[in-house]
Amino acid sequence: MFIFFQINMACRPLIKNGSRLLQPILFNRTIVNGTQDKPPFPKVLPVGLPLQNELSEVKSVPDTPPNQQVYPNMSRRLLECRGVEIIHDKLIHKQYGIMALAPGLMKESHFNTIRDMVNKRIDMERCFSIWRVDPPWHPWYFKGLNKKRGAGKGSIEYFVTPIKANRVIIEIGGTFTFDYLYRTLLAIAESLPFPAIPVSQELLDKWNAERQEIQEKNANPFRWEYLIRNNIMNCHRYTDFYDIEFARYGPKVR
Numbered sequence: 232m233f234i235f236f237q238i239n240m241a242c243r244p245l246i247k248n249g250s251r252l253l254q255p256i257l258f259n260r261t262i263v264n265g266t267q268d269k270p271p272f273p274k275v276l277p278v279g280l281p282l283q284n285e286l287s288e289v290k291s292v293p294d295t296p297p298n299q300q301v302y303p304n305m306s307r308r309l310l311e312c313r314g315v316e317i318i319h320d321k322l323i324h325k326q327y328g329i330m331a332l333a334p335g336l337m338k339e340s341h342f343n344t345i346r347d348m349v350n351k352r353i354d355m356e357r358c359f360s361i362w363r364v365d366p367p368w369h370p371w372y373f374k375g376l377n378k379k380r381g382a383g384k385g386s387i388e389y390f391v392t393p394i395k396a397n398r399v400i401i402e403i404g405g406t407f408t409f410d411y412l413y414r415t416l417l418a419i420a421e422s423l424p425f426p427a428i429p430v431s432q433e434l435l436d437k438w439n440a441e442r443q444e445i446q447e448k449n450a451n452p453f454r455w456e457y458l459i460r461n462n463i464m465n466c467h468r469y470t471d472f473y474d475i476e477f478a479r480y481g482p483k484v485r
Contacts, residue, residue, distance in 0.1 A: 281324070283360070284355040284359055285349075285350045286360050291367065292367075302370060303370075305370060307371075312335065313473065313477075315395060319364075319398055320399065321399070322402055322431075322432050323402060324404050326431065327402070327403050327416065327430070328399050328400070328402040329416055329427050329429055330427060331395070332428055334393075334396050336391040336394065337364065337391060337392045337394055337424070338391055342366070348419050349401070353412065353415060357406045364400055364401075368392065369393060371390065372384050372385040394425065400423070412429075416429035
């Protein structure tokens with residue numbers, strides 16, 4: 232830095248009175264702290280990816296059915312959260328997303344938090360983002376304070392979306408790498424009311440391969456399916472449908 236300053240001071244009279252070819256060499260010289268070895272991400276998305284860059288805003292109140300004046304109230308229906316997702320548990324565009332590890336309920340505030348974090352922290356000219364869950368549609372009601380019990384359901388407080396385990400919440404992709412998006416996806420996953428994790432297609436393929444390997448190389452003959460099929464210790468007496476279907480995923484899923 233000191234040597235460059237001396238050269239600049241010594242050549243200043245020559246630059247003023249001499250040729251203009253020396254001016255851009257000395258005056259436009261800049262010092263950069265660090266180097267950039269990686270090229271910038273391209274702005275053109277690959278063919279076949281959706282063109283929806285930003286996450287759209289969701290409705291806080293769903294549309295009322297045409298044959299009714301107000302949105303009908305219904306029971307809690309926690310059955311919608313029970314079990315494991317078997318349809319929306321894969322990435323459509325084979326890139327990145329956020330997957331739920333346990334069931335839960337998403338309110339409007341959770342949708343707004345995800346939308347703000349994705350649209351503000353990620354360059355939307357180089358990627359896409361889509362919702363993989365429905366907007367809030369299930370009414371959630373509460374009784375007012377100091378009210379007597381009974382007399383039917385309370386008034387609708389807000390609307391929620393039931394989420395099952397292994398459900399993909401959002402899907403993001405484009406020209407970015409998974410390491411570039413991991414911190415943003417991790418912050419979004421931590422803001423959800425249930426355990427969630429950022430995933431990529433390579434990570435899902437690795438999990439499926441490990442699960443398949445464990446199932447094929449398992450030397451233990453007393454598997455869960457074997458116990459149920461042969462009614463070991465009269466287990467049919469205290470097991471139900473959900474234990475038979477989802478017990479291998481843990482107690483939180485049942």
